[in-house]
Amino acid sequence: MTLVATPVRLSTSAANFEADFKARLHWSADTDAAIEQRVADILADVKVRGDAAVLDYTARFDALEVFDMNSLELTQAELKAAFESLPTAQRDALQAAASRVRSYHQAQKKASGESWSYKDEDGTLLGQKVTPLDRVGIYVPGGKAAYPSSVLMNAIPAHVAGVAEIIMVVPTPRGEKNALVLAAAYVAGVSRAFTIGGAQAVAALAYGTATIPAVDKITGPGNAYVAAAKRRVFGTVGIDMIAGPSEILVLADGSTPADWVAMDLFSQAEHDELAQSILLCPDAAYIDAVQEAITRLLPSMPRAEIIAKSLNGRGALIHTRSMQEACEISNRIAPEHLEISSNEPHRWEPLIRHAGAIFLGAYTSESLGDYCAGPNHVLPTSGTARFSSPLGVYDFQKRSSLIEVSQAGAQILGKIAAELAYGEGLQAHAMAAEMRLID
Numbered sequence: 555m556t557l558v559a560t561p562v563r564l565s566t567s568a569a570n571f572e573a574d575f576k577a578r579l580h581w582s583a584d585t586d587a588a589i590e591q592r593v594a595d596i597l598a599d600v601k602v603r604g605d606a607a608v609l610d611y612t613a614r615f616d617a618l619e620v621f622d623m624n625s626l627e628l629t630q631a632e633l634k635a636a637f638e639s640l641p642t643a644q645r646d647a648l649q650a651a652a653s654r655v656r657s658y659h660q661a662q663k664k665a666s667g668e669s670w671s672y673k674d675e676d677g678t679l680l681g682q683k684v685t686p687l688d689r690v691g692i693y694v695p696g697g698k699a700a701y702p703s704s705v706l707m708n709a710i711p712a713h714v715a716g717v718a719e720i721i722m723v724v725p726t727p728r729g730e731k732n733a734l735v736l737a738a739a740y741v742a743g744v745s746r747a748f749t750i751g752g753a754q755a756v757a758a759l760a761y762g763t764a765t766i767p768a769v770d771k772i773t774g775p776g777n778a779y780v781a782a783a784k785r786r787v788f789g790t791v792g793i794d795m796i797a798g799p800s801e802i803l804v805l806a807d808g809s810t811p812a813d814w815v816a817m818d819l820f821s822q823a824e825h826d827e828l829a830q831s832i833l834l835c836p837d838a839a840y841i842d843a844v845q846e847a848i849t850r851l852l853p854s855m856p857r858a859e860i861i862a863k864s865l866n867g868r869g870a871l872i873h874t875r876s877m878q879e880a881c882e883i884s885n886r887i888a889p890e891h892l893e894i895s896s897n898e899p900h901r902w903e904p905l906i907r908h909a910g911a912i913f914l915g916a917y918t919s920e921s922l923g924d925y926c927a928g929p930n931h932v933l934p935t936s937g938t939a940r941f942s943s944p945l946g947v948y949d950f951q952k953r954s955s956l957i958e959v960s961q962a963g964a965q966i967l968g969k970i971a972a973e974l975a976y977g978e979g980l981q982a983h984a985m986a987a988e989m990r991l992i993d
């Protein structure tokens with residue numbers, strides 16, 4: 555069977571653009587409701603039945619049937635052996651990527667992740683103390699592809715932040731373990747690792763089971779089930795963001811070879827049938843060239859079926875009136891990844907307000923960011939880049955305010971506080987402040 559990928563073609567000057575555009579952005583409410591219901595059931599079941607439920611769902615969704623949870627834990631010796639078994643080229647690539655990701659996150663910590671304080675003239679000290687989380691759960695996806703890079707992107711910033719215990723979960727469908735994933739866990743220094751995934755893994759980390767320790771926060775990307783589960787356990791534990799099916803938006807002025815852009819659209823479509831790849835361009839002839847490249851290149855792709863489903867179901871090629879208008883539409887979408895594929899990327903970048911990561915210029919393929927540029931590849935999806943940021947050291951830290959009022963400071967602050975406290979009708983507050991006034 556010949557596979558065809560023809561992402562819907564839209565034009566901002568068409569009368570029905572708004573309706574067609576909205577329909578394309580949001581996936582079917584039916585799918586959403588079905589996923590939500592299933593995830594709610596799984597979470598409730600794991601909360602009550604613990605390990606037994608995790609074993610059942612692992613058999614059902616990952617075709618991995620074992621009889622005790624010990625069989626689902628990866629030992630440190632296994633992680634080390636996997637690292638040592640890698641061909642030299644893979645081992646070097648893994649270490650090179652880890653080193654670049656570490657340097658980036660160390661710089662990030664220096665820039666914004668340290669405690670700070672200052673003193674008022676009267677000696678009162680004010681500041682913020684930054685502390686790492688005690689124990690985090692990192693979700694590494696593993697259903698349709700293996701993600702050693704996601705091990706690095708989660709565990710390295712956690713380490714840089716100073717987290718004491720990192721519990722990794724990763725599904726291994728049919729029990730097939732990926733050596734690079736295990737090796738990455740060794741390189742990144744994961745404390746414990748379990749071969750479980752989906753909503754059941756998120757539930758186990760959030761509620762704890764006899765075997766899986768409850769964590770303080772769950773980070774990491776995953777499919778729609780994982781994203782829905784993380785959203786639901788928020789409050790019991792912290793979460794980083796909603797990092798669901800991958801997205802790429804290419805803003806093109808027509809100066810990049812069309813094949814490059816077609817392959818960049820494929821690169822995110824190949825993750826998942828629900829992934830979203832969109833091209834925005836003011837040049838209709840260039841859009842034709844990208845469509846021609848898609849049709850020509852698709853048959854040679856090993857994951858052509860997933861790519862075709864993603865592009866046909868959720869992709870779009872959008873003709874805009876101008877690059878300015880393309881930037882405005884991109885801001886409405888707030889994509890996970892935005893490529894500004896233009897020979898003047900710095901002209902358009904200032905117009906961009908919402909995107910998980912911005913890739914500037916024709917040579918910056920999004921895939922370089924996925925593996926080794928250095929910035930984190932765990933990024934907000936489904937428009938949540940309007941209010942969420944890339945995973946970072948800050949996600950593995952929390953902040954406490956520091957306040958040390960001097961005797962002189964208490965004379966000034968005490969009067970202000972007492973005045974406001976009486977205004978609120980809270981006498982004890984007022985008197986606690988007034989008792990410290992000298993006369």
Ligand SMILES: NC(=O)c1ccc[n+]([C@@H]2O[C@H](COP(=O)([O-])OP(=O)(O)OC[C@H]3O[C@@H](n4cnc5c(N)ncnc54)[C@H](O)[C@@H]3O)[C@@H](O)[C@H]2O)c1
Pocket residue numbers: 592615616694695696697698699701704725750751752753754775776777778779780796797798799800825826829890931932933934935
């Ligand atoms: N946003 C980001 O930063 C980012 C980064 C990397 C990957 N991703 C995305 O992560 C996802 C990885 O997905 P994946 O599927 O390969 O791995 P995954 O680990 O996220 O999901 C696999 C799990 O999903 C569960 N599942 C699958 N079908 C189910 C069903 N019908 N009912 C209940 N549970 C079910 C199973 O428990 C299985 O273990 C992709 O969508 C990819 O685009 C996102």
Ligand SMILES: N[C@H](CO)Cc1c[nH]c[nH+]1
Pocket residue numbers: 701703704799800801822890924931932933
């Ligand atoms: N593009 C993914 C984030 O959406 C990250 C990734 C890992 N490996 C390949 N890609």
Ligand SMILES: [Zn+2]
Pocket residue numbers: 800821822825921924
């Ligand atoms: Zn990717």
